[in-house]
Amino acid sequence: xxxxxxxxxxxxxxxxxxxxxxxxxxxxxxxxxxxxxxxxxxxxxxxxxxxxxxxxxxxxxxxxxxxxxxxxxxxxxxxxxxxxxxxxxxxxxxxxxxxxxxxxxxxxxxxxxxxxxxxxxxxxxxxxxxxxxxxxxxxxxxxxxxxxxxxxxxxxxxxxxxxxxxxxxxxxxxxxxxxxxxxxxxxxxxxxxxxxxxxxxxxxxxxxxxxxxxxxxxxxxxxxxxxxxxxxxxxxxxxxxxxxxxxxxxxxxxxxxxxxxxxxxxxxxxxxxxxxxxxxxxxxxxxxxxxxxxxxxxxxxxxxxxxxxxxxxxxxxxxxxxxxxxxxxxxxxxxxxxxxxxxxxxxxxxxxxxxxxxxxxxxxxxxxxxxxxxxxxxxxxxxxxxxxxxxxxxxxxxxxxxxxxxxxxxxxxxxxxxxxxxxxxxxxxxxxxxxxxxxxxxxxxxxxxxxxxxxxxxxxxxxxxxxx
Numbered sequence: 001x002x003x004x005x006x007x008x009x010x011x012x013x014x015x016x017x018x019x020x021x022x023x024x025x026x027x028x029x030x031x032x033x034x035x036x037x038x039x040x041x042x043x044x045x046x047x048x049x050x051x052x053x054x055x056x057x058x059x060x061x062x063x064x065x066x067x068x069x070x071x072x073x074x075x076x077x078x079x080x081x082x083x084x085x086x087x088x089x090x091x092x093x094x095x096x097x098x099x100x101x102x103x104x105x106x107x108x109x110x111x112x113x114x115x116x117x118x119x120x121x122x123x124x125x126x127x128x129x130x131x132x133x134x135x136x137x138x139x140x141x142x143x144x145x146x147x148x149x150x151x152x153x154x155x156x157x158x159x160x161x162x163x164x165x166x167x168x169x170x171x172x173x174x175x176x177x178x179x180x181x182x183x184x185x186x187x188x189x190x191x192x193x194x195x196x197x198x199x200x201x202x203x204x205x206x207x208x209x210x211x212x213x214x215x216x217x218x219x220x221x222x223x224x225x226x227x228x229x230x231x232x233x234x235x236x237x238x239x240x241x242x243x244x245x246x247x248x249x250x251x252x253x254x255x256x257x258x259x260x261x262x263x264x265x266x267x268x269x270x271x272x273x274x275x276x277x278x279x280x281x282x283x284x285x286x287x288x289x290x291x292x293x294x295x296x297x298x299x300x301x302x303x304x305x306x307x308x309x310x311x312x313x314x315x316x317x318x319x320x321x322x323x324x325x326x327x328x329x330x331x332x333x334x335x336x337x338x339x340x341x342x343x344x345x346x347x348x349x350x351x352x353x354x355x356x357x358x359x360x361x362x363x364x365x366x367x368x369x370x371x372x373x374x375x376x377x378x379x380x381x382x383x384x385x386x387x388x389x390x391x392x393x394x395x396x397x398x399x400x401x402x403x404x405x406x407x408x409x410x411x412x413x414x415x416x417x418x419x420x421x422x423x424x425x426x427x428x429x430x431x432x433x434x435x436x437x438x439x440x441x442x443x444x445x446x447x448x449x450x451x452x453x454x455x456x457x458x459x460x461x462x463x464x465x466x467x468x
Contacts, residue, residue, distance in 0.1 A: 025102055033104050035108065057079045113274060175200065401424060
């Protein structure tokens with residue numbers, strides 16, 4: 001058993017772990033990245049990047065068809081090929097070159113804690129290396145799919161999100177269990193690539209965390225794309241029938257060639273031996289941390305999905321930047337700037353998290369929804385209106401969208417904003433700035449949107465609020 005030592009040991013080399021390593025190196029600390037699979041992680045090879053590559057070309061064609069005089073088509077095989085270029089055909093050598101070029105060492109294997117500041121890394125061949133951290137260990141192991149209890153599910157082969165985004169061919173008939181982000185996006189992608197898709201959702205609406213208006217429009221958009229959306233209908237049983245899979249739900253039987261199980265994810269803490277560091281999992285299995293990312297003592301940090309705070313790639317990368325700065329400060333003996341919105345506090349995790357669902361229509365929101373604000377006991381005013389401006393009319397015939405703004409009427413600042421409509425993702429960052437900055441609506445009145453863009457909705461939103 002060999003031994004090594006570094007200032008910082010990062011377990012997990014997805015985008016979040018890479019960010020933690022990169023910022024720690026920039027602060028002058030020596031870093032090793034420990035990874036059992038591919039450097040670049042879930043997002044790069046099986047989630048954000050390949051899923052959006054599968055969605056983009058069909059979406060561009062759908063957008064073009066909304067304009068008169070356009071006859072647009074696409075080749076599904078070329079979409080799959082383009083997706084594969086973005087994953088480098090699941091080869092991480094480029095990511096390894098980046099890491100080493102950035103000054104971080106790379107150690108292949110599965111890492112587990114072995115007491116204070118000690119990590120044991122087990123390689124694929126069983127060889128073990130003990131790595132000691134002089135200052136910090138950062139856990140960035142992400143999340144893994146949750147598998148529901150469905151009779152017969154363990155007797156059939158089924159897809160998780162990885163198989164859905166990395167498929168080499170499109171199934172003729174696809175069943176999808178789950179109406180969250182993965183379920184909705186992959187149902188749309190495969191339907192547009194030529195599959196006959198049936199989506200089963202136990203709840204009465206898809207995207208339950210979004211505003212109800214957004215959920216309704218996404219369900220309608222999926223149906224328009226040819227997806228058979230079955231709300232309030234889970235799966236009671238799954239069984240094989242020759243080469244096919246039979247799905248039983250709501251009193252009906254549906255035969256499919258593939259089943260995608262997309263029923264959520266949980267923090268990936270299996271095998272980490274958190275107990276050796278005196279850490280117990282939270283109620284959802286997460287590693288509980290403070291706003292600097294610190295989980296235990298002055299040395300154990302957890303960033304990204306594994307801490308359960310805001311399981312999104314961009315939010316995990318934000319946490320990684322914060323944690324790396326805090327690690328550097330503690331290593332240098334500097335006091336932390338950990339007051340809200342300080343350099344060492346991931347304050348945005350609490351009430352300013354942006355998210356986009358790349359369905360058709362898109363959903364983009366930041367901060368609180370009306371329901372979450374009221375559940376917190378906040379007195380809010382909600383402005384709910386159609387997006388109908390010159391820019392939207394010019395973008396496409398019959399363009400339709402909606403905006404829901406949650407306002408604190410006492411301070412007259414935005415607590416949350418949701419957009420739903422074609423291409424609204426690019427409207428989101430302005431809303432994020434307004435929510436994070438708590439920009440008074442009176443000042444937003446002077447932020448003049450360019451004409452004719454869809455951003456003119458901001459003017460209409462403020463006018464509606466002022467009209468009371």
